[in-house]
Amino acid sequence: xRLFIRIVERRSFTAAANDxxxxxxxxxxxxxxxESRLGARLLQRTTRVVRPTxxxxxxxxxxxxxxxxxxxxxxxxxxxxxxxxxxxxxQGTLARHFLMPxxxxxxxxxxxxxxxMSESDRWVDLAQEGVDCALRYGxxxxxxxxxxxxxxxxxxxxxxPGYLARFGTPLATDTxxxxxxxxxxxxxxxxxxVTPLEFIEQGQSKAIALSAILSVTGTESYLSGIRLGLGLxxxxxxxxxxxxxxxxxxxxxxxxxxxxxxxxxxxxxxxxLSPRVRVFLDWVAREFxxxxxxxxx
Numbered sequence: 001x002r003l004f005i006r007i008v009e010r011r012s013f014t015a016a017a018n019d020x021x022x023x024x025x026x027x028x029x030x031x032x033x034x035e036s037r038l039g040a041r042l043l044q045r046t047t048r049v050v051r052p053t054x055x056x057x058x059x060x061x062x063x064x065x066x067x068x069x070x071x072x073x074x075x076x077x078x079x080x081x082x083x084x085x086x087x088x089x090x091q092g093t094l095a096r097h098f099l100m101p102x103x104x105x106x107x108x109x110x111x112x113x114x115x116x117m118s119e120s121d122r123w124v125d126l127a128q129e130g131v132d133c134a135l136r137y138g139x140x141x142x143x144x145x146x147x148x149x150x151x152x153x154x155x156x157x158x159x160x161p162g163y164l165a166r167f168g169t170p171l172a173t174d175t176x177x178x179x180x181x182x183x184x185x186x187x188x189x190x191x192x193x194v195t196p197l198e199f200i201e202q203g204q205s206k207a208i209a210l211s212a213i214l215s216v217t218g219t220e221s222y223l224s225g226i227r228l229g230l231g232l233x234x235x236x237x238x239x240x241x242x243x244x245x246x247x248x249x250x251x252x253x254x255x256x257x258x259x260x261x262x263x264x265x266x267x268x269x270x271x272x273l274s275p276r277v278r279v280f281l282d283w284v285a286r287e288f289x290x291x292x293x294x295x296x297x
Contacts, residue, residue: 001063002020003020005064006019006020008043013031031043041053068084083113084112085115086116089117089126090119091136092120094137109283113279118131122189138262145266146266150263151262156244157199157233157253159250160228172255174256175206175208175256178232183210183211184226185214186233187215189217205259212231265285
C-alpha cells in the first residue's frame with residue numbers, strides 16, 4: 001500500500017522506488033501482483049507518466065486512510081510526535097495572509113509533519129479527494145463535515161477615487177443612492193451566478209445587484225478590477241488595508257456595511273482524532289486568535 005500510494009503521488013515507478021529504497025523491478029512486480037490479486041487495473045502507464053485509473057483513485061484514498069489510521073494508532077500508544085503527510089485545501093488569500101507567516105514555527109514544533117497545501121476557491125469533497133481539512137471563507141453549505149469557526153472578517157464597500165469622481169459617491173447611510181452605479185462582479189465557480197452586494201440597513205440584511213461590466217471567479221482578478229476603477233466592490237478589510245491607507249481605494253456606505261463573513265476550518269468526522277489533523281487545527285486556531293488580538297496599524 002505504501003508503495004502504491006507513493007507511485008500515485010510521485011506519478012512515477014522510478015521516483016517511488018527510489019523514495020522507498022527498493023529496486024524499480026520490485027516496484028513493478030509488487031504492483032502487478034496487487035492488480036492481479038484485486039482483479040482490477042490500478043495504474044495507467046505511459047512512457048512519460050503514471051496515473052491512477054478510476055479504480056486506482058478510489059483504492060488510493062482507501063489505502064491512504066488505512067495507513068493513516070495505523071500510524072495514528074501507533075502514535076497514540078508510543079507518545080510519538082505527530083508525523084506524516086497532511087493534506088489541506090485553502091483559499092489562496094487566506095493561506096498567504098493567515099497561514100504562511102506562521103509556518104516556520106509550526107514546522108519547528110512538528111518537524112515530522114509534511115504539509116501539502118492546495119489553493120482553490122472551489123468546494124472540495126474531502127473524502128473523495130483525500131484532503132484532511134479545508135480552510136474556507138464565507139457561508140458554508142450543509143454537509144456532514146465538522147466545521148470550526150475561527151473568526152469573523154470585517155468587510156467594506158469600496159471603490160477608487162477615479163470611479164467615484166465619475167459616478168458619484170453614494171450616501172453613507174442610504175443604499176438607494178446606488179442607482180446608476182455598477183460593481184465588479186464576483187461569480188460563483190459552482191453556479192455561475194454573480195454575487196450581489198450585501199448591506200446591513202436598519203438592522204436588516206439587504207442584497208443589491210448592480211450591473212457589472214466585469215465579472216470574475218478569482219480573488220486576485222476581483223481585486224485588480226476594483227483597483228482599475230471598474231466598479232464598486234465588497235472585500236474583507238485585510239485585503240485592502242494598505243489601499244485604503246494610501247488612498248488607492250476609498251470606503252463608502254460606512255453606515256450600511258456588508259455583513260461580516262466567517263472563516264472556518266472543515267474536516268471529516270472520521271479524521272477528527274488524527275494527531276496530525278488535531279495539532280494543525282489547534283495551531284490554525286491560535287494563528288487566527290493572534291490575528292484578532294493584534295492591534296490595527
